[in-house]
Amino acid sequence: MTFNRPLKATLILALCAGLAACGGNRSRGVSATAANSAPPGGVELGREGNVETYAKSSIWDVFGPDSGDQTVNVNRYIWAASLDVLNFLPVQSVDPFTGVIITGYGTPPGGGRSYRATVHVRDPALDARSLNLSLQSRNGAVSPATTRAVEDAILARARQLRIRDRKL
Incomplete structure (x- = not known):
């Protein structure tokens, strides 16, 4: 052809x-x-x-x-309070868009047991339902009372941060 x-x-x-x-x-x-x-x-x-x-x-x-x-649906006070309260744990992974903080094992000051935590901030509201915390020790799961105490400490710190910002 x-x-x-x-x-x-x-x-x-x-x-x-x-x-x-x-x-x-x-x-x-x-x-x-x-x-x-x-x-x-x-x-x-x-x-x-x-x-x-x-x-x-x-x-x-x-x-x-x-x-x-994309919008960030994470409460900034709970996010900052989580990092502040769990500052003795080494941070392994942080994703502010999904609200997940994953830490490695660390020992709290004055404690002898090492823990690691996974924090999930699910909602932009400053509310207890916005925070999901999972604690783990080297021996397995941690008691619900310990997890509740850490959650309460994070929420109390978040409220302090919010009150401090309001006064500015």
Whole structure:
């Protein structure tokens, strides 16, 4: 099968244009280095905590959930109080968007038993139902009275922080 020269050139140009359209332009409105470092979700937290939005990477991202409208549903007083009360435990993982703090084993001051904690702040309200605490020792689960005492200490500290902010 032979093609004449103008038809061959048109076919090659059409193939090149089709391949160029498949590549996409991710750096629209963003520097080239920032576009290459963008995560697949389309949002990246900067060093100062500001959010920089990037173009989506494929057509299928349009049908997925939009990560640009995320809100933080965590009570800041309970969050800060949890870190304050459990400051003797080494922090292993923190996720302020889901409200989860995971710590490693540590011994409280004046105590001989080591504990680790998982804290889940579920609601933006300053309420006991917003806090879910799980304590564990090296020997297994901790008594419910101990868990309740730590929860009460966190909630009391959260109320103190809120009262202090109101006076400012």
